[in-house]
Amino acid sequence: MLPRDLAAVADRLKRARRVTMLTGAGVSAASGVPTFRGAGGLWRQFRAEDLATPSAFARDPRLVWEWYDWRRAIVAGCAPNRAHEVIAGWSRRFDAFHLLTQNVDGLHERAGTIGVTRLHGSIWTLRCWQDCGAAPWSDERVPLQPLPPRCPSCGALARPAVVWFGEPLDSADLVRADRACACDVFLVAGTSAVVHPAAGLAEIARSRGAFVAEINPEATMMSAAADVSLRGNAEIVLDALEIRLAAIDRRPSGV
Numbered sequence: 001m002l003p004r005d006l007a008a009v010a011d012r013l014k015r016a017r018r019v020t021m022l023t024g025a026g027v028s029a030a031s032g033v034p035t036f037r038g039a040g041g042l043w044r045q046f047r048a049e050d051l052a053t054p055s056a057f058a059r060d061p062r063l064v065w066e067w068y069d070w071r072r073a074i075v076a077g078c079a080p081n082r083a084h085e086v087i088a089g090w091s092r093r094f095d096a097f098h099l100l101t102q103n104v105d106g107l108h109e110r111a112g113t114i115g116v117t118r119l120h121g122s123i124w125t126l127r128c129w130q131d132c133g134a135a136p137w138s139d140e141r142v143p144l145q146p147l148p149p150r151c152p153s154c155g156a157l158a159r160p161a162v163v164w165f166g167e168p169l170d171s172a173d174l175v176r177a178d179r180a181c182a183c184d185v186f187l188v189a190g191t192s193a194v195v196h197p198a199a200g201l202a203e204i205a206r207s208r209g210a211f212v213a214e215i216n217p218e219a220t221m222m223s224a225a226a227d228v229s230l231r232g233n234a235e236i237v238l239d240a241l242e243i244r245l246a247a248i249d250r251r252p253s254g255v
């Protein structure tokens with residue numbers, strides 16, 4: 001990560017009124033939550049794409065629930081890390097701040113971030129697989145009993161209230177995400193940017209004039225669309241940006 005790039009992003013943030021962030025699993029990596037792709041991305045021999053689909057659930061709901069129950073148990077033992085903390089602070093710092101997250105772990109909320117749009121739902125919320133009309137409900141028990149859990153209203157299978165591959169995002173979330181793309185700075189952290197529509201949001205923001213920066217230890221599908229790529233872990237890069245912002249805050253005005 002070049003100090004020049006870090007300074008450029010800090011300077012943009014300092015002057016920004018509307019800031020939007022898009023986060024992915026990499027932001028929770030330092031908390032101990034496994035990412036979906038790359039090292040440690042497999043559960044047993046399965047990829048996320050093998051399990052996070054309606055057809056996988058229809059075929060073997062117990063298997064899919066075992067995977068979610070495993071992830072829920074890991075997350076329950078994790079705490080927000082420095083990346084979550086900095087983002088939580090920024091959610092109060094800027095006039096208009098939006099966090100669009102693909103993460104379903106709830107760590108942004110636990111860190112105190114306000115204005116979170118959970119594009120892919122939450123692993124702590126369940127809903128009826130048969131869509132019997134019962135409202136989604138919160139269930140934070142770890143482990144879940146029974147597995148698979150049942151809808152309290154109709155007794156059918158319950159499913160995690162997350163967005164699976166092949167399913168549309170919630171339309172209100174899409175509207176919020178689209179509005180949030182109208183911003184001064186669009187920061188993308190910890191996502192491989194392969195899952196759409198989230199992966200396309202940075203391009204939309206850029207086409208509307210936003211300065212786009214990416215924070216990731218590796219090059220991704222969206223690196224080419226970023227004005228600046230800060231190569232590093234989110235918990236380190238965001239901390240470094242926060243330090244720079246605080247230093248700019250302390251400067252006498254006009255310097």
Ligand code: OAD
Nearest residue numbers: 024025026029035036037048052102190191192218233234
């Ligand atoms: P991925 O697992 O695809 O990507 C994680 C990204 O985080 C990679 O680009 C890593 O290089 C990066 N990374 C790892 N450690 C990091 C750190 N400490 N700081 C910053 N970045 C780090 O996760 P997502 O992009 O979030 O969807 O995946 C998108 C969606 O695919 C998920 O929401 C989930 C998944 O399947 C569904 O389940 C529908």
